[in-house]
Amino acid sequence: MNVKVHYRITQDRAGIPQDYAGARRFVANEGQAIEDMVKTELAADYQIPVSPVEICRIEH
Numbered sequence: 431m432n433v434k435v436h437y438r439i440t441q442d443r444a445g446i447p448q449d450y451a452g453a454r455r456f457v458a459n460e461g462q463a464i465e466d467m468v469k470t471e472l473a474a475d476y477q478i479p480v481s482p483v484e485i486c487r488i489e490h
Contacts, residue, residue, distance in 0.1 A: 433458050434489040435468050441482040451486070464488060 432455055439450045456471070458464045465485050473480045 431458050431460065431490065432456070433464060435464075435485060436487040436489075437468070437472060438484040438486055439472070439476060439478065439482055440484060441478065443476070443478045 434453055434455050436453045437451070439448065439452075441447050454472075456464070456468055458467065465488070468485060468488075469480050469483045472483050476483075
């Protein structure tokens, strides 16, 4: 199943506050915790901790 996730990132990898919003498509399996998987993947892509990643909306 493809989902579109709208997200915000509240700080960069140096810990400086920022306000970046974006959207990205992800492939999710049934029964999988989409929000946790997306936060982990976005944090790895932006090289930041998971805590500054906020999920705003998930479209199925």
